[in-house]
Amino acid sequence: MLRPLMSVAALELRTRLRDGTALVVALIVPIALATLFGLALGGDDPPLRATIGFVDLDRGEFSASVRREVMSNEQLKGTLTLRELPSRQEAQRSLDAGDIGSAIVFPQGFTKSVGAGSGGQVAVLTSAESPLAGVVANAIVDRISSVVDARTLAVRAALAYGVAGDRVKELVERNGAAGPGLSLADDPMEGGKIDLSVYYGSGMAALFAFFVVGASFRSLLTERRQGTLNRMRAGPIPQWTPIAGKALVGFGLGVVSVVATWASSSLIFGTSWGDPVAVFALLVAHVLAAAAITMLVASRAKTDAQADGVTMVVSFVMAFFGGSLVPLYNLPGFLQKVALLTPNGWTSTGLIRLAGSGGGLTTVIVPIGVLCAIALVAGGLAAAGFRKGLLG
Amino acid sequence: MTATLACTGLSKRFGDVLAVQDVGFAIAPGEAYGLLGPNGAGKTTTISMLVGLLKPATGNVTVCGTDLAAEPLAAKAKIGYVPQEIALYPELTGRENLRFFGRLFGLPRRELAARIDEVLDLVGLSDRADGKLGTYSGGMKRRINIGAALLHRPEVLILDEPTVGVDPQSRKAILDGVERLVADGMALLYTSHYMEEVERVCDRVGIIDHGRIVAEGTRHELVAMVGSADTIELMLDGDVDGAFDKLQALEGVVEAVRTGTGSVRLLAEGGRYVLPAIITAVDGRATVTAVEVIEPDLEATFLHLTGSKLRD
Numbered sequence: 001m002l003r004p005l006m007s008v009a010a011l012e013l014r015t016r017l018r019d020g021t022a023l024v025v026a027l028i029v030p031i032a033l034a035t036l037f038g039l040a041l042g043g044d045d046p047p048l049r050a051t052i053g054f055v056d057l058d059r060g061e062f063s064a065s066v067r068r069e070v071m072s073n074e075q076l077k078g079t080l081t082l083r084e085l086p087s088r089q090e091a092q093r094s095l096d097a098g099d100i101g102s103a104i105v106f107p108q109g110f111t112k113s114v115g116a117g118s119g120g121q122v123a124v125l126t127s128a129e130s131p132l133a134g135v136v137a138n139a140i141v142d143r144i145s146s147v148v149d150a151r152t153l154a155v156r157a158a159l160a161y162g163v164a165g166d167r168v169k170e171l172v173e174r175n176g177a178a179g180p181g182l183s184l185a186d187d188p189m190e191g192g193k194i195d196l197s198v199y200y201g202s203g204m205a206a207l208f209a210f211f212v213v214g215a216s217f218r219s220l221l222t223e224r225r226q227g228t229l230n231r232m233r234a235g236p237i238p239q240w241t242p243i244a245g246k247a248l249v250g251f252g253l254g255v256v257s258v259v260a261t262w263a264s265s266s267l268i269f270g271t272s273w274g275d276p277v278a279v280f281a282l283l284v285a286h287v288l289a290a291a292a293i294t295m296l297v298a299s300r301a302k303t304d305a306q307a308d309g310v311t312m313v314v315s316f317v318m319a320f321f322g323g324s325l326v327p328l329y330n331l332p333g334f335l336q337k338v339a340l341l342t343p344n345g346w347t348s349t350g351l352i353r354l355a356g357s358g359g360g361l362t363t364v365i366v367p368i369g370v371l372c373a374i375a376l377v378a379g380g381l382a383a384a385g386f387r388k389g390l391l392g
Numbered sequence: 393m394t395a396t397l398a399c400t401g402l403s404k405r406f407g408d409v410l411a412v413q414d415v416g417f418a419i420a421p422g423e424a425y426g427l428l429g430p431n432g433a434g435k436t437t438t439i440s441m442l443v444g445l446l447k448p449a450t451g452n453v454t455v456c457g458t459d460l461a462a463e464p465l466a467a468k469a470k471i472g473y474v475p476q477e478i479a480l481y482p483e484l485t486g487r488e489n490l491r492f493f494g495r496l497f498g499l500p501r502r503e504l505a506a507r508i509d510e511v512l513d514l515v516g517l518s519d520r521a522d523g524k525l526g527t528y529s530g531g532m533k534r535r536i537n538i539g540a541a542l543l544h545r546p547e548v549l550i551l552d553e554p555t556v557g558v559d560p561q562s563r564k565a566i567l568d569g570v571e572r573l574v575a576d577g578m579a580l581l582y583t584s585h586y587m588e589e590v591e592r593v594c595d596r597v598g599i600i601d602h603g604r605i606v607a608e609g610t611r612h613e614l615v616a617m618v619g620s621a622d623t624i625e626l627m628l629d630g631d632v633d634g635a636f637d638k639l640q641a642l643e644g645v646v647e648a649v650r651t652g653t654g655s656v657r658l659l660a661e662g663g664r665y666v667l668p669a670i671i672t673a674v675d676g677r678a679t680v681t682a683v684e685v686i687e688p689d690l691e692a693t694f695l696h697l698t699g700s701k702l703r704d
Contacts, residue, residue: 004495226477
């Protein structure tokens with residue numbers, strides 16, 4: 001039972017290595033493309049250097065809290081500078097002169113107004129010349145707004161229940177209802193900051209896994225055309241032996257390909273994809289899913305040329321929508337949801353989590369589970385297709 | 393005695409087409425059986441069911457008493473199958489091809505190496521064994537194609553059109569080799585478009601047409617089915633209906649059949665001697681534009697039973 005299987009696998013491996021396609025598709029092209037993309041687009045996003053004007057006409061708790069949080073935030077150190085300005089007019093002049101990128105203006109009586117339950121408005125001045133500084137200023141003000149809304153609501157509620165005006169402030173703060181403290185969260189992107197060389201390295205690995213395993217299943221159709229598949233099947237071997245032998249080689253080469261791309265990316269760019277055990281498990285699950293999908297294509301294709309074409313289309317569609325060619329966070333919201341219909345999307349999501357969070361196997365247990373489920377469903381459909389077609 | 397290869401009631405349908413219906417025959421040890429039929433008659437479908445590539449809708453196959461459906465691996469281990477096409481790997485050498493297919497039959501390494509040498513000697517390719525198959529001539533490929541089916545010393549060899557497209561020298565080598573195997577006691581199922589090959593190699597012949605075995609027997613038994621009468625094929629121009637009526641009534645004509653708009657087939661005793669009377673009978677009604685006299689042989693029997701020539 002095992003000997004025929006190993007004979008088929010050995011012949012497949014030998015054929016793939018002899019004609020050079022395995023080396024080119026599994027190693028040279030994905031590593032070269034991952035390296036080129038990494039060199040061209042790699043590294044972190046361009047560092048933000050923004051100076052934001054800070055006009056504090058309030059001189060109260062709120063403005064002091066914002067100033068304190070911004071100045072002490074580790075993420076913003078060295079990238080964001082607050083410049084104190086005396087008035088809104090001065091802030092506008094500095095903005096027009098390009099001395100600052102945006103400005104936040106706390107009006108007089110802001111803290112008092114919020115404390116009385118009347119809310120308050122913080123103004124943001126922005127310039128088209130410095131869009132990033134404007135985004136940062138607006139993000140800070142958004143945080144302030146939510147705190148203000150909560151505190152206003154709490155004060156109004158206290159007053160409505162007959163709490164004396166001079167006791168409201170003390171009651172609200174004692175009960176922790178929207179204190180003046182403002183905390184700025186870290187990078188809002190799941191998984192934290194990822195070097196783009198990791199994105200493109202994993203993307204190329206995920207894309208080429210389809211081609212590598214697909215070539216083995218395509219060769220089943222070539223063998224059917226040249227009659228060798230039927231000749232094998234006429235021998236005393238289980239019907240699944242030719243498919244299993246080729247699947248074994250395709251899967252093995254696929255794993256070698258993704259691991260080599262991972263290793264080269266890490267060595268060339270000095271980046272880490274995350275916990276090695278978890279990365280390996282995730283990549284193996286991806287190759288498994290890719291193998292099942294390309295097997296499904298081969299089970300339904302009539303000729304090897306048709307299988308080639310369909311595999312190519314499927315691979316690129318999965319790669320694009322799954323974040324292998326364009327980082328997931330650059331895709332519009334609905335496409336980010338579509339990405340989760342593809343194995344590449346789950347592989348990208350898992351690798352982002354691993355690279356960003358430093359987590360282990362448990363971090364990617366869901367993506368691995370989904371990839372295995374995809375493999376199971378596609379593999380089942382492929383088996384049914386083979387029974388009707390190649391083995392029918 | 394248990395037949396080496398036996399099938400009964402084999403049927404197979406592809407969509408609306410009933411490709412094979414109720415086919416059955418048995419081949420004794422050391423017997424050579426020929427399966428003759430025009431293109432599309434059901435020969436390859438029958439063979440595909442015999443070697444386990446297609447599952448029959450009805451019927452069963454046994455190889456040396458082993459049921460193919462119940463014990464497929466054991467039954468297949470006794471069959472040597474030579475497909476119609478060159479089912480080999482062109483990028484491998486002749487020896488590598490033989491080694492690969494020998495391994496599928498589970499031959500131990502050392503035994504396999506010895507068998508490969510024997511088979512290469514048998515097919516006359518020992519000196520070219522290590523050349524790439526892609527560089528072989530058509531005849532050499534055919535010989536390796538047969539050799540790959542002999543490695544495991546099968547009980548029955550199934551050859552599906554083994555001499556298609558080969559040069560006369562290779563054809564002779566193949567037929568000589570096949571005759572030696574049969575003489576050594578191997579059972580043989582042989583299909584071919586070449587009637588003379590079947591007449592030379594096979595002890596018994598089954599004629600298959602439209603998916604059915606329409607006749608079966610030794611060469612003599614089959615030829616006797618059309619008696620001693622010659623078959624005369626006529627092409628007529630003019631009043632064919634009037635001429636046909638005259639021909640039917642002609643003395644010596646056993647049977648007359650309209651086979652086309654202007655074509656008539658006659659079965660006549662001593663056909664060559666009846667020809668002048670035939671020409672006279674149609675004279676004035678039609679003109680004979682072509683005539684062919686076929687003496688009783690397997691070809692004539694085939695024509696008589698299937699209505700078409702083997703290579704049509």
